[in-house]
Amino acid sequence: MPVREAVSEDACEIEFDRARLRIRGNVSPDMLRLLIRELSR
Numbered sequence: 001m002p003v004r005e006a007v008s009e010d011a012c013e014i015e016f017d018r019a020r021l022r023i024r025g026n027v028s029p030d031m032l033r034l035l036i037r038e039l040s041r
Contacts, residue, residue: 016040 014021014036021039023032 014039 010024012023012027012032016039019039021035
């Protein structure tokens, strides 16, 4: 699972043990859950 999540109006940053994912733009909560689940494998 992610180590840390930070969300602002225009970007979402998810930090894992070995990587950091930064997404800009309008991303739905469902899409974020999907990305987290897939990247946590």
